[in-house]
Amino acid sequence: MLPWDGARGEESLENAADRIARDALGVAPAWLEQVGAFGNARRHPAETDLSIAYVGLVPVDAPEPGGGEEAWFALSDLPVLPPRHKQVIDAAFELTRSRLDYVPIAFRLLPPTFTLSDLQSIYEIILGRRLHKASFRRALHAAWLVEPTDEWRTEQRGRPAQLFRFAPRRRRANRRGVRFELLAG
Amino acid sequence: MLPWDGARGEESLENAADRIARDALGVAPAWLEQVGAFGNARRHPAETDLSIAYVGLVPVDAPEPGGGEEAWFALSDLPVLPPRHKQVIDAAFELTRSRLDYVPIAFRLLPPTFTLSDLQSIYEIILGRRLHKASFRRALHAAWLVEPTDEWRTEQRGRPAQLFRFAPRRRRANRRGVRFELLAG
């Protein structure tokens, strides 16, 4: 099952989700957003059967959940879950991918300074596909989202990588045409 | 206020939203999707204060709501509303725009056959901005979403327009790179 708890009257939905996530993780999620409300009507009318789902992300170096019975599972290797929980996970993953270009999710999963390869890895993990290196950097440069520092990090192998920091600058919104991503089927 | 009703235990959220919309409109909405759950904690813990909001669309030639106290308002000329209702409307409009390229919303607002100018008008209304005619048709042609009929419609003035029907064909998903639409501020 997914971590959950009943609502407390004195807190907002957002605060309740944050509290539940912190209880399960030990740390506050770097990003948290509502997925939606899920309910079916197969219960007795007197019983309320409604779930408000939230999705959050934590960096890969976040501590393992220690106290309770929580455990991590890869999205590609999920155990059998109750149908609604599986439905929530699918919607949460889709929401996360769709938010990636509009909310600074990736930068909150990284330390204050990071390499562009680190950043690209976060994008590739969330999107679930490889990205082209030159195109990624071109788009990043055009977006004025990062600025270089004068530090370089030496990894285990290969050429050292320059460190960048998240420093978005104002720019005008990109008014593109229509894309027709709708697919048949 | 927005049209609303309490949930009935024996129906799903989606069905309840559809019922409420039909009661208010007189017709079923051509598209309906959940916006999300809205709740604040300023009430007494014993009172549940939670709204599950849905957004729907109906064609412009839909009948006026007759029976009750409902009325239509332009998004650009809304009356003063309770804060949560205004919040719901903003989220609903944003959701609709973001779904336009992925869900065949526009085609459900049109009759079975329509002109490309009609279709473009729907897109312009929902997106709230003008679109370029040649680019719109190029993208539409590349997406294989419509096919021409052998009928032409004579409007009041100008050259007759060919009628098209919605007939999506299978094509592979467009795997583009990252866009970085995130704006500073």
Next chain:
DNA sequence: TGACATTAGTACCATAGCGTTACTAATTCG
């Protein structure tokens, strides 16, 4: 020590998409 693997970063290029402008086509209005 020197060849090789590895990672970072950039340059070049062909192609595709986009928006502007302009043009043709077909109809109604006066």
Next chain:
DNA sequence: CGAATTAGTAACGCTATGGTACTAATGTCA
């Protein structure tokens, strides 16, 4: 019959994209 109006297309330049290839700088290992 000419002007206005709407539909539809062609041409062109600019930008974005993604592939390939290249250089740069380090560690590994014989």
